[in-house]
Amino acid sequence: MPPRKKAAGRRSSSKPTQPHEELVEKVEQTREELRNEARARLGVTGSDEKPPPLRRVLSTHQLSAYPLVALGVLAIVDQFTGYALRVLAPEVSSSLGIGAASIAAVISVSGFAAALGPLPVAGLTGQKSRRALIIIVTGIAWSVIAITTGFVTTIVGLLVVLIFDGLTTASVSALHAPVLMDSHPPEGRVRALSYYIATAEFGSLLAPLLVALLVSSYVGLTWRGVFVALGTLSLLGALTTIRLRDPGYGRWDTEQVRDTVREKESGAKERMEAHALAEADIQLGFFEIVRRLMLIPTIRRLLAVEIAFGFFAVPFDTFLSFFLDERWNLGPVGRALFVAFLAVVSVTSLTIFGPRGEAMFRKDPGRVIQVGAVLIGSGVVAICFGALLPTFGLVLAFFALANGLIAAIGPAISIAILSVIPSGMRAHAAAVVGIAVAIGGFGGALLLGSVDAQYGITGTMISLVVPGVIGALILRGAAPLVQQDLDRMIDETLEDEEIRQITKSGNTLPMLACRKIDFSYGQIQVLFDVDFTVEEGEMVALLGTNGAGKSTLLKVISGIGLPFGGSVRFRGADITYLDAERRLKLGITQIPGGRAVFGPMSVVENLRVFGYSFGRDRKTVESAIERSFGAFPRLDERKDQKASTLSGGEQQMLGLAKALMLRPKLLLVDELSLGLAPVIVGQLLDMVEQINAEGTAVVLVEQSVNIALNVVKHAYFMEKGQIRFDGPSKSLLARDDLLRAVFLEGAAARTKTRNS
């Protein structure tokens, strides 16, 4: 909770059983201690100590390796259909009598479905513990789809099954890594991820071997037979996973961090009772989560890396075949063996990297990223050399080296992305990562296709070094961000748990609490570490010069702007990333500055628009409009007049009528007096005071000190994006150093005189 620096003399109408300030001070004192403890619980011990073997980690916590095995099996079998289709496309084309271009188009559409599929899959989880169920159901579904593919006779049917396949296999990229994270304690996660990715790599080795075996003269299946056989195998694999259960969100991280507070505060690991606000009202929706993720610097940076990675890694698979074919005259069998050898190297590399990555992550999470950057950079340089070498043995050696180096960065990036976000958002993060790779892959295919036409296949392989090195540099830049964002995640979780504990112990919370808000417009930061609180039923003034950040702070509170740091809590609930529309339903209403009315619409139409939040309940809207007309008879007289033809004061009245209609719990009023005659301002302020007297808390943003300080007892003063004063309004009048800098000194003097 935000500390009340220099604050004094708050109203005691909602006096808590223990003063907030005392609790806040206590929390501030122990925060670093809690953070260190939380880091240790997340496995970031800072020591060089070698982590115990994964088997011992699992047995210590009485865990089973089943989730790792089950997810590994699914990661293998999910590759069957995709690989079979790529390899057998000519046979499908000949047998159905469908042109190669049509088949290619269908494969592209299915790729598109696979890239976008993780988004609906992440949405399906709804942050509920049903990820395991979705994983099992989609595993069975894609297996049945693979079998069905063997019975398709038209291109439309092929399109439908491949779209289904793309959508169902999307559960692998969206849910497997998050479930693995929640199934393993922090000291074993990097290894669990490494072994899982190694298993998936083994799948990329097994799939071609199986296809080759099934179409060989020994078995002699057609493409239909191959799909039925692989689908059946996949189904058997999927059925072995039905004992998979959702481990619960954040069992080994978020909940562990919360425990540090629970133990400190009460010594008991009790669960929190209901929030003051209903959980459904404050739980972030799908797009709110995605937007929130994009505000995390590590995520933004790593998504850029994923785009760069997709740019070279996705086309690499395709161009490698052409390279081996044209430069080294390798036929399909030779190429398959080459790729299989690379897969073996990847599996070996991941197995070796797992324990080392684990140790690095424990010591310093950023170090894993730094090493990953070196690996990716070295890998693409090895590809570049490999493309130029004159003997096949050297080419094989260099490409294997490159593959081994690049394969090892997968767990590093995954662990970095998944560690810095709360567990409930990991499926969404994995989905966004998939899309980033697909975007990169699409761009890479287009650009490298042009390079190939101009410089040939060797030139294309060499040109892969450019996106690779760019990706490595971006990745390196992400290293220092990981620790910061990990700490931020810890702080957010700690704060949330502290609030729960405060509420549980019977203490009351401020109605609105903004803590350490940082906000920027693009690259320009305009709010710096802003703390701002409003008590229930309180009216506070937020003062400051033009451009100080007052209106921006209101936007952050009302949800029009999202901060990149800090939190906004409403009655204890974190609403920092909640949509503005949903905040309106919670009772937060903003009247924007500059007479924010819809000019071309009539007065009554404007009011109906304000009534939007009542939904389709016309009766309520009409009665609220009548109430507004009762309070502002002038508006009633002009109800059919266009809003743009009203005077400035009348337009502000119309804005205030919104507050009367919605009866908010917190009203944010921006620059009420701007350009209005003092008499009109007086009338409007009376109305604001009346709204406040009825129980609505009000934040009055003003440039005019004498207007604001006449009606409030508590004021904040902002300058250059920072809170420079927080205290009783009378004390602000004594702060000539602040007022002189920005306002006419006379304003303060006049007000003092009038008050005396």
Added chain:
Amino acid sequence: MRRRGRLVLLALLVLLPSCAVHGLNFKQDKRLAIISPKDRAKVRLPVTIRWTVHDFTVTGRNGEARNDAGYFGVYVDREPQPPGETQFSLVKDLPDCRRDRKICDNADYLAQADINSVTTGEFTVAQLPAPPTDAAKRREFHSVTIAFLNGRGERVGESAYRLQFEVDRSGTS
């Protein structure tokens, strides 16, 4: 949830008519074997493709719809028609063919579109268009696909036999 269910139902409705149970090949049909050239061999034009068959009687276009008798469709760098269709179905949407079927539904016209039919176990590819300049750097691969046609000229089943070869144009102007 209901909307998702409707979408799945709609997809299934589209999918069901696009699937079949009968007349599908799950095991490879080995009645035809291409004997020369070898797959992915480097050849010079003209090149003759030869094959042998068993359990299939070559009768030519005699009007009978038997699965084990008829003749061969040979397709150069293109896919055969869907099972049960005649070779004409590959060109029926061309403007000339829409205007007058007689113009297209004959062996000479179809041959110009690389759609051929033979009653012997060989076919000669005399000419192939030279690749465009950009693609000239690439090795020049072509494919020939052979399918069974019945006595009415309809494709029999899903069997198709594909051969790839690389054209060597070195020394030619």
